[in-house]
Amino acid sequence: MSSFVVALDVGGTSMKGGLVGESGAVLLSERRPTPHAEGPEAVVTAISDFIDHLAAAGDGTPAGVGLAVPGLVTEDSAVYATNLGWRDVPAAAFTSLDIPVLLGHDVRTGGLAESVLGAGRGLDDFLFLPIGTGIAGASIIRGEPYGGSSGWAGEIGHTPVFPDGEQCACGQLGCLETYASAASVGRRYSQRAGVEGVKAEQVVSSDDPIAIEIWDEAVEALSLALATYTLLLDPSVIVLGGGLAQAGPALFDPVRTRLVKRLAFRDAPPLVPAALGVDAGMFGAALLGWRAAGRPELGPGWAVDVRSGPLVS
Ligand SMILES: [Zn+2]
Numbered sequence: 001m002s003s004f005v006v007a008l009d010v011g012g013t014s015m016k017g018g019l020v021g022e023s024g025a026v027l028l029s030e031r032r033p034t035p036h037a038e039g040p041e042a043v044v045t046a047i048s049d050f051i052d053h054l055a056a057a058g059d060g061t062p063a064g065v066g067l068a069v070p071g072l073v074t075e076d077s078a079v080y081a082t083n084l085g086w087r088d089v090p091a092a093a094f095t096s097l098d099i100p101v102l103l104g105h106d107v108r109t110g111g112l113a114e115s116v117l118g119a120g121r122g123l124d125d126f127l128f129l130p131i132g133t134g135i136a137g138a139s140i141i142r143g144e145p146y147g148g149s150s151g152w153a154g155e156i157g158h159t160p161v162f163p164d165g166e167q168c169a170c171g172q173l174g175c176l177e178t179y180a181s182a183a184s185v186g187r188r189y190s191q192r193a194g195v196e197g198v199k200a201e202q203v204v205s206s207d208d209p210i211a212i213e214i215w216d217e218a219v220e221a222l223s224l225a226l227a228t229y230t231l232l233l234d235p236s237v238i239v240l241g242g243g244l245a246q247a248g249p250a251l252f253d254p255v256r257t258r259l260v261k262r263l264a265f266r267d268a269p270p271l272v273p274a275a276l277g278v279d280a281g282m283f284g285a286a287l288l289g290w291r292a293a294g295r296p297e298l299g300p301g302w303a304v305d306v307r308s309g310p311l312v313s
Helices: 040-057 106-117 176-180 182-193 200-204 209-233 243-247 249-262 277-292
Strands: 004-010 014-021 026-033 065-069 072-074 077-080 087-090 101-105 126-130 138-141 237-241 271-273
Touching (some): 004 106, 004 277, 014 040, 026 040, 065 106, 065 277, 072 101, 101 106, 101 277, 106 126, 106 138, 106 237, 106 277, 176 182, 176 209, 182 200, 182 209, 182 243, 200 209, 200 243, 209 249, 237 243
Parallel strands (some): 065 101, 126 237, 237 271
Antiparallel strands (some): 004 014, 014 026, 072 077, 126 138
16 A cells, blocks of 8 residues: 655746655655746646656555645646646646546645644634735635635735735735735835845845835735734634745734734734745645545644745745
8 A cells, every 4th residue: 555645836936746655754855847938738747747756756656646736726627827827727637647636726735734734733713824926825714724615715915905006916906915925025125216136035124214114014014914814714823924924023023013903802813933834835735645545634643844944935
């Protein structure tokens, strides 16, 4: 009987794959580029080749495959992803192997991992919000990431925070992501200060009045969105991850203060950092792989070895 699954986390620029055993041990971990510029079919082929390669490195046949992909996703179909260009790719198309495959949305899969193995361990209801190049969340409701009626749940980055605010790439105005993603913080500073190529971490740590203004707007946007989320879904905790969470107290302290101020009649949920870092997607994919293999009980007892280091934003 197979004692490992293939876990693959597909990002817009790179894919992280591994073999994960029944005990949660990572038997192998590798990274490959995502050939997004070569079109949707090339990406699907690259995923299939990577799965074949990982599977061949294991001892025997994998019990299942868990695959985390961006965009609009259901358990058996990658419906739509703007940056990868695909539409309605069935789960089985991602591998030539005759083994069960389960697909997951990238952020919700990371949220699943934080829920079972990380900062949300033991919590039934919380928000996992990675803040990187973009912002999307995973609502963990009654112990499971919630996908909504059609798979679009969690797009907190595109909730409007400033009416008639700046144009977002999505077509709407005043989206959270336009003000508070790592990419937006860097871009907005660069535009306002007339300096090119400034990164979010430089803005966060700067005493420059323009940097303070840009960071203040990002914090304001985040606290507005988190107040709305809290009032709507009453999370026990808000788990912040992604590249911008590396800012630590410079992010957590002001957002916490404003969130508390905005909530008049109820307590604010604690804001805590994500625990799994860049490995969240791959561990979540491993949990999906074991579910595909008919072993959903695996996961909660794992003591995962989380490597520290800068998060990919
Ligand atoms: Zn938007």
